[in-house]
Amino acid sequence: MTVIVPQFIFGGRQTKFLVCLLALTISRAGLPQNLQLVQPIQTDTNITQFNNFHYIYLNTNVTARQQLVVFLPGTGGIPVDYRDVVKTAANLGFHAIGLTYENPLTMNSLCGNSTNPDCYAEARLAVINGGTNAEISIANADSITNRLVKLIEYLAANTINQNWSQYLGAQSNLNWPKIVISGHSQGAGHAGLIAKVYPVARSVMFSDTDWWTPDGHLPGRPANWIFSADVTPDEFYFGFVHVQDPLILYAEIIPTWNAYGLGQFGGPVLVESNRAPYLGSHMLTTDLPPQNGNYHGATVADAATPLAADGVTPIYQQVWQFMMIGPPELPQLQITPQNPGQVQIVFDTYTNYSYQAQTTTNLSSEWSNTGPLINGDGTQKNVSFNRSVATQFYRVSVQY
Numbered sequence: 001m002t003v004i005v006p007q008f009i010f011g012g013r014q015t016k017f018l019v020c021l022l023a024l025t026i027s028r029a030g031l032p033q034n035l036q037l038v039q040p041i042q043t044d045t046n047i048t049q050f051n052n053f054h055y056i057y058l059n060t061n062v063t064a065r066q067q068l069v070v071f072l073p074g075t076g077g078i079p080v081d082y083r084d085v086v087k088t089a090a091n092l093g094f095h096a097i098g099l100t101y102e103n104p105l106t107m108n109s110l111c112g113n114s115t116n117p118d119c120y121a122e123a124r125l126a127v128i129n130g131g132t133n134a135e136i137s138i139a140n141a142d143s144i145t146n147r148l149v150k151l152i153e154y155l156a157a158n159t160i161n162q163n164w165s166q167y168l169g170a171q172s173n174l175n176w177p178k179i180v181i182s183g184h185s186q187g188a189g190h191a192g193l194i195a196k197v198y199p200v201a202r203s204v205m206f207s208d209t210d211w212w213t214p215d216g217h218l219p220g221r222p223a224n225w226i227f228s229a230d231v232t233p234d235e236f237y238f239g240f241v242h243v244q245d246p247l248i249l250y251a252e253i254i255p256t257w258n259a260y261g262l263g264q265f266g267g268p269v270l271v272e273s274n275r276a277p278y279l280g281s282h283m284l285t286t287d288l289p290p291q292n293g294n295y296h297g298a299t300v301a302d303a304a305t306p307l308a309a310d311g312v313t314p315i316y317q318q319v320w321q322f323m324m325i326g327p328p329e330l331p332q333l334q335i336t337p338q339n340p341g342q343v344q345i346v347f348d349t350y351t352n353y354s355y356q357a358q359t360t361t362n363l364s365s366e367w368s369n370t371g372p373l374i375n376g377d378g379t380q381k382n383v384s385f386n387r388s389v390a391t392q393f394y395r396v397s398v399q400y
Helices: 079-091 107-111 119-129 143-160 187-197 250-260 317-325
Strands: 002-004 008-009 014-016 034-038 056-057 070-073 095-098 179-184 202-206 237-242 285-286 336-337 340-348 352-362 380-386 392-399
Touching: 014 237, 034 143, 034 202, 056 079, 056 143, 070 079, 070 187, 079 179, 079 317, 107 119, 119 143, 119 187, 179 187, 179 317, 187 202, 187 237, 237 250, 237 317, 250 285, 285 317, 340 392, 352 380, 380 392
Parallel strands: 070 095, 070 179, 179 202, 202 237, 237 285
Antiparallel strands: 002 392, 008 014, 008 392, 034 056, 056 095, 336 340, 340 380, 352 392
16 A cells, blocks of 8 residues: 655745555455464473364465464454454564464353443453463363463574564563554454553454343443553544444443544445555454355355455455554654755655655646665655756655
């Protein structure tokens, strides 16, 4: 995708124009990938149940983002049910894992009518980190964090030149700032809570809400933890739901997203009526019919997600891409006249994005690429131009 950032004019004085956004979808469906299947017990002999294969995808033919996408299946689901979204992550340059974990019971069945205001948080934290409470008991070995740590350690030890160890901290804990945590249904709720307690790169949530009706009293409201303070900034949460989902009601998901703080980025956007970046919204919805009538799985499950005209590509692939990587932060441009006859543009860059300076003398004409393509590395960059007698417009495009 490409985003165009603020345009400037230089002709005696400088004037700032409105930001202009463009989106370009690049098909990556045919790119080759490496797939590894690893059983949890191979990584830790203390894991004795819920032993379906982890799915690990890596595409070494694209630029590595040096970030990891972890996908958590919904209740009763396993990674083989969600291969397309994990493959999409790999084709974007992520290390990508579909993780098997202990998920036989829905959180809403455990806590929906509880009198305990912290029921959802306690039950989810037991699944995430291990523990026992009134609702559930999960051994530490079977927790999401242990399974993920042990899998990454296994991959680091058994693969060559794939740099899996970057996702571990100094004491064999997870390097959360390099991890995009995502999931469907129950897994989406875990992704939301993980982002509340750990500083993740992004939280990508498909079709989930923890809807609490205290002691069964309707209409209910989002669970307490969703209102809690964030360790991960609000701007890195994204949600996607089908408006006809019979399990995650539209009337309940909107207040849930507002409780997360997503409303500050705009209201719900129907993805089939828009293109990336979806008006900048973090509340994404769809009303397309699923493949198999499963509205709850339609947003991300392989068997339910509708396909594009080619009968192969998931129709929501562009939505998944947007939720995982975009839009990029738009750098502020500093424009300075220099002598003799030079103009310099200075801007900050972000790792894994590429930048291209462009000029034109007429906004109704084509823009010309000026200077080299610059790979962002987190430092400030500058580009110099020959100063024109005519009015000159400047901008920088960001490719991500």
